Amino acid sequence: MKIALLGYGRMGKTIEKLATERGHTVVKTIDQNDDYDFNEADVAIDFSVPDAAVNNISACLKAGVPVVSGTTGWLAKYEDMVSLCKKNNGAFIYASNFSVGVNIFFELNKQLAKMMQHLKDYNVSMTEVHHIHKLDAPSGTAITLAEGILDHSHNTDWVLDKEETDKITIKAEREGEVPGTHTIKYESQVDEITIEHKAHNRNGFALGAIIAAEWLRDKTGVYSMKDVLNLS
Numbered sequence: 001m002k003i004a005l006l007g008y009g010r011m012g013k014t015i016e017k018l019a020t021e022r023g024h025t026v027v028k029t030i031d032q033n034d035d036y037d038f039n040e041a042d043v044a045i046d047f048s049v050p051d052a053a054v055n056n057i058s059a060c061l062k063a064g065v066p067v068v069s070g071t072t073g074w075l076a077k078y079e080d081m082v083s084l085c086k087k088n089n090g091a092f093i094y095a096s097n098f099s100v101g102v103n104i105f106f107e108l109n110k111q112l113a114k115m116m117q118h119l120k121d122y123n124v125s126m127t128e129v130h131h132i133h134k135l136d137a138p139s140g141t142a143i144t145l146a147e148g149i150l151d152h153s154h155n156t157d158w159v160l161d162k163e164e165t166d167k168i169t170i171k172a173e174r175e176g177e178v179p180g181t182h183t184i185k186y187e188s189q190v191d192e193i194t195i196e197h198k199a200h201n202r203n204g205f206a207l208g209a210i211i212a213a214e215w216l217r218d219k220t221g222v223y224s225m226k227d228v229l230n231l232s
C-alpha cells in the first residue's frame, strides 16, 4: 500500500516505521506545507495539529484519496468533513484513539456506565495524563469516553478541570513524556470503582491507524474504528 503521511511528528514517524515493517511504502510526507500532490498514494494518514486537520482532510477528499485522521482538537468541524466526504464519494475514518486496547476500553466504559446509571450514590469523574507537548485538552480520547458515559447518565455534559453539578469532571494533567493514560472513577461514601487504560508507547495508536488504512483503502463512506474492528 502506498501511504501519504500528513504530519511527520511523533505519530507520523512511528507510523512510517511500523508501516514499512508491514511492507507498505510512504510515498509522500506533508509537514507544515500544503503541497497536496499525493504522489499516487492509495491512502493518506493524518496525524498533524488541530489547526491543520480540516485543510488536510479536505485536500485528501477533494483529491479522491481515502483518509484516516487521528488528529484531535478539531471536532467542531467533523460534520463538515462528513458532508465533504459524501459529496466527493470519498472514504474517511476519524478516531480519537486508534489503539485496539483503547477501543476495547471504550466499550468497557459504556458497559460500566450502563451498570452504574441508576446508582445515584456514585459520582463519576475522569483523569487523563499526557506528555507536556500536547496542544489540546482534554484529550480526544477523554471526550469520547465522556460521551460514552453521558449516553447512560443523569449528567448533562463534561467540564474541564472544575466541578459542576450534574457534569462529569475531566482533569487533564501534563507530565514529562507520558504517551497517554485515561482513568475513570466512580466514587461513593463507601467505596470506589476505577477502570484505566495506560499506553506504554505510541505503537498501539500507530498500528491501529495502519490497520484502519488497510481496511479503508478500497471503500467509500464514513466509518469509525468500531467498523474496522467489528466491535458490536
Ligand SMILES: NC(=O)C1=CN([C@@H]2O[C@H](COP(=O)(O)OP(=O)(O)OC[C@H]3O[C@@H](n4cnc5c(N)ncnc54)[C@H](O)[C@@H]3O)[C@@H](O)[C@H]2O)C=CC1
Pocket: 006, 007, 008, 009, 010, 011, 012, 030, 031, 032, 033, 047, 048, 049, 050, 052, 056, 069, 070, 071, 072, 073, 095, 096, 097, 098, 099, 205
Ligand atoms: N487518534 C489517535 O490514536 C492519536 C492521536 N494523536 C493526535 O495526533 C496529533 C499529532 O500527534 P503527535 O504526532 O504526537 O504530534 P507532533 O507535534 O509530534 O506532530 C505533529 C506534526 O504536524 C506537523 N504539522 C504542523 N502543521 C501542519 C500542516 N499544516 N500539515 C501537516 N503537518 C503539519 C508538525 O510540524 C508536526 O511535525 C495530535 O492531535 C494528537 O492528539 C496522537 C496519538 C494517537
Ligand SMILES: O=C(O)C1=N[C@H](C(=O)O)C[C@H](O)C1
Pocket: 072, 096, 097, 130, 134, 135, 138, 139, 140, 141, 142, 179, 180, 181
Ligand atoms: O496527543 C497525544 O499524544 C494523544 N492524543 C490522543 C488524544 O487526544 O486522545 C490519543 C492519545 O491519548 C495520545
